[in-house]
Amino acid sequence: MGWLFTRKTRDQLIAMLTEESSNELVQSKVLEHHLVGNVLWSLVCLTALKDGCLQLKAGESINFIRCDLLESSPEGWGYKCLEESSHPYYYDCPIHFLDLAPEQSADWRANVRLFHADNPQQSTSPIQS
Numbered sequence: 001m002g003w004l005f006t007r008k009t010r011d012q013l014i015a016m017l018t019e020e021s022s023n024e025l026v027q028s029k030v031l032e033h034h035l036v037g038n039v040l041w042s043l044v045c046l047t048a049l050k051d052g053c054l055q056l057k058a059g060e061s062i063n064f065i066r067c068d069l070l071e072s073s074p075e076g077w078g079y080k081c082l083e084e085s086s087h088p089y090y091y092d093c094p095i096h097f098l099d100l101a102p103e104q105s106a107d108w109r110a111n112v113r114l115f116h117a118d119n120p121q122q123s124t125s126p127i128q129s
Contacts, residue, residue, distance in 0.1 A: 003071065005078035010070065013077045014040060017068050025053040031063070031100070036092045038070040040079075043097050063101040065093060084108055091115035 006013060017040060018030040027047040034041045045063050048056035056062065067088040069080040082088040085104035091111045098109055 003078045003080045005073050005076060007076040010072070010077050013070065013079060017079060018042060022049070025050055032094070032097070034094045039090050039092065040068040040070060041093045041097065042066045042068065043100055064104065065097050065101050067093065092119075 006016075008016065014033075014035065018033050020027070020029045022028065026049060029045045029047070030042045031045050032043045042065070043063060044066050045061050046054060047061040048054050048058055051058050054062060065084040067082040067084075067090055069082065069090075071078050071080075083104065084101070087105045087108040091108075092115060093112050095112065095116045098112060103109060
């Protein structure tokens with residue numbers, strides 16, 4: 001997926017990316033998020049509203065880790081949404097997110113653990129919700 005740009009400020013864009021949303025098939029809720037520079041990490045809970053959506057029954061949920069890259073432009077701010085399954089080449093994801101979502105990329109998680117082993121101060125930084 002490419003970049004999407006808006007006329008929003010950075011704070012407005014972050015608020016938009018972390019707000020609850022839904023459609024006829026699924027409800028999305030950001031359980032936690034953490035901002036590292038212009039990388040927004042989110043732990044997202046998806047709840048199926050209809051049987052078969054996300055291979056779940058209606059009412060069942062699954063968590064996943066999302067990485068939104070943020071970038072400014074003369075007109076506002078933009079973002080590029082990546083998920084763990086696409087192995088984003090960013091590894092400063094909050095380490096505890098790994099315990100809260102099913103594994104989608106073993107290689108990516110190994111790099112996240114290595115990053116935190118080499119940067120222990122990152123592992124204790126506060127989480128923004």
